[in-house]
Amino acid sequence: MKIAIGNDHAAVEMKLAIKAHLEGRGIEVADMGTGSSESCDYPVYGERVGRAVASGEADLGIAICGTGVGISMAANKVKGIRACVCSEPCTARLSRMHNNSNVLAFGARIIGVEMAKMITDAWLDAEYEGGRHQRRVDQLTEIENR
């Protein structure tokens, strides 16, 4: 399992904590930046995470900015990406089970590191259920293709 992780300046410390958490779980991490707390633009890093996942370079992605909103919007512009912003574990878990989310986003200015770890674990430990959900996920892909 390889996870691409990317963030803007608002989330450098959060990214490092989640990166260490993932590595502690034996997961390979591809760090897409930024490593600097100088002001930068979240679309750059959201797109990087999205492209890494869409190309198959990474299995899943994690994108973090101040709120998680901007960077998830950027990742969702990449074809094949289903990114969701989560502030608690239940939504993260259901986004995997029902929506087959492939990028998890959260906000470093919204939640603390311990909550981010719990959200990450809930997301990683859940499995896509397929079945009735596949029709709806296929419809998301159809929207992209229109």
Ligand code: RB5
């Ligand atoms: C940066 O100040 C902030 O706007 C960004 O991290 C994010 O919250 C945007 O959605």
